Amino acid sequence: MSALWRLALASAWNRRLSLGLTLLAVVLASTLLLSVERIRQAARDGFAQSVSGTDLVVGARTSPVQLVLYSVFRLGEATNNLSWDSYQKIAVDPAIAWSVPLALGDSHRGYPVLGTTPAYFEHYRYGDRQPLRLAAGQVFAGLFDAVLGAEVAQRLGYRIGDQITLTHGDGGLAGMDHDDKPFTVVGILAPTGTPVDRTVHVGLAAIEAIHLDWVGGAPLPGFSIGAEVVQKFDLTPKSITAFLVGLHQRVEVFRLQRKINGFAGEPLLAVLPGVALDQLWQTVAVVEQALQAVSWLVLAVGLAGLMATMLAGLNERRREMAILRSLGAGPRHLLALLLFESAIVSLLGALLGLALVSLLALAGDGLFSRFGLAALPLALSAREMQLLGLVLVCGTLVGLLPAWRAYRLSLADGLTPRS
Secondary structure: OHHHHHHHHHHHHHOHHHHHHHHHHHHHHHHHHHHHHHHHHHHHHHHHHOOEOOOEEEEEOOOHHHHHHHHHOOOOOOOOOEEHHHHHHHHOOOOEEEEEEEEEEEEEOOEEEEEEOOHHHHHOEEOOOEEOOEEEEOOOOOOOEEEEOHHHHHHHOOOOOOEEOOEEOOOOOOOOEOOOOOEEEEEEEOOOOOHHHHOEEEEHHHHHHHOOOEEOOEEOOOOOOOOOOHHHOOOOOOEEOEEEEEEOOHHHHHHHHHHHHOOOOOOEEEEOHHHHHHHHHHHOHHHHHHHHHHHHHHHHHHHHHHHHHHHHHHOOOHHHHHHHHHOOOOHHHHHHHHHHHHHHHHHHHHHHHHHHHHHHHHHOHHHHHHOOOOOOOOOOOHHHHHHHHHHHHHHHHHOHHHHHHHHHOOHHHHHOOOO
C-alpha cells in the first residue's frame, strides 16, 4: 500500500502543472465552503453576543425583529417612539430590577448616537454577561459629555478632551448639524466586538438640549438657544426609542411581557431578545442555504475539473499503465493508483483551503468588527471537520470513473501503437 502511495505521488508530481491548476480550483472551492461556514457562525455569534443579561426589550409596537435590530444593533429606524410617561409607569413594576432608556435618531460622521443614562454602563452586558469597561476617561456626568465606542475613537482619531458635533438624523442632508452645542469626549469604551463599539453615547438630557430649538426635525429659522442657557429649560425627555429591562426573577418575564403588550396608555411591544434573534435567523435561513448551495456548486466545479484532468490524461498514460501491468500490477492496483491520486489532490486542496481560511481569520479581524461580526474563529469546529471530510470523500470518489477506465485498459491495448 505504501508503494502505491509513493507511486501516486510520483505520478502526480510528473503531471504537476495540469494537476496544480486543478488543485488551485479545489483549494478555492474549499476556502469558499469553509469561509461561508465561518462567516455564518461569526454572524450568529456576533448577534447573539451583542446583548446578554437583558430580559426584555420594550418599544413602540412593531415586529419583534425590527425592535431588536434598531434598539440593540442600531440597524434601521424606529417606526414610532414611546412616551416618557409610559416608560416611567412600567419601570416602577416591582418585578423590574433595572431599566435603561434608549433614545436614537442622531449621528456623528455616520456613527449612531445613543442617548441614555449612566445605568446603561452599569447594567448592559454582552457576550458571556461581560460588563462594559472604559479604556480611558469616565462615564458622562456633564450635560454635553460624550462616551465613545472603541471603533468610533479609533477610526476618527478621538482622544479624551476632544470636541465633537452631533448631526440630526443619519447625516445625509446638509445643514442638519447641532454645531452650536458641541460635546466633549470624556470616556472611551474598551472594544467589545458589538454595536457598542460603533456608538456615541450621550445623556438623555443632552438629546433634549440639542433639540430645544428644533421643530418637526428641522431647526427653527432665526431662533437659537445657546449651549450656555439650555440648562434653564426643562430637559426631561418627552419620548424615547426603546428601553431595556432586567428582572429580579426570570419567572416573571412572561407575566411582565403580557402586561406591557396590553398596556392601556399606548401600543407597546415587549420581546425576549433571544426569541427575536431566533426569528431573525429563520428569516435569513434561505440566504444561508443559498450561500451554502453556491459553495457546494463551486466545489462541484472544482472536482469536475479534477475528473476531467484525470480522464484527459488517461490517453497519455495508457503506455504507463501497460508497463505497470507488465511489471505485475493488477487491475486493482491501477484502480487504487488513480483513486490515491484523486485523494491526494482532494486532501491537499482541503488542507490548503483550511490554511487560507485561517490566514483570512487572522488578517480580517478589523474588517469583520467593522460590520459588527464576531472575529472568525481559528479553531476547527466539528461542522468544519465534517465539511473537510466530505470534500475528501467526494474528491476521492471523483477518481472512480478514471480509475474504472484505467481498470478496463488491457495490456495489449497499451503496448500496441495506434495508427
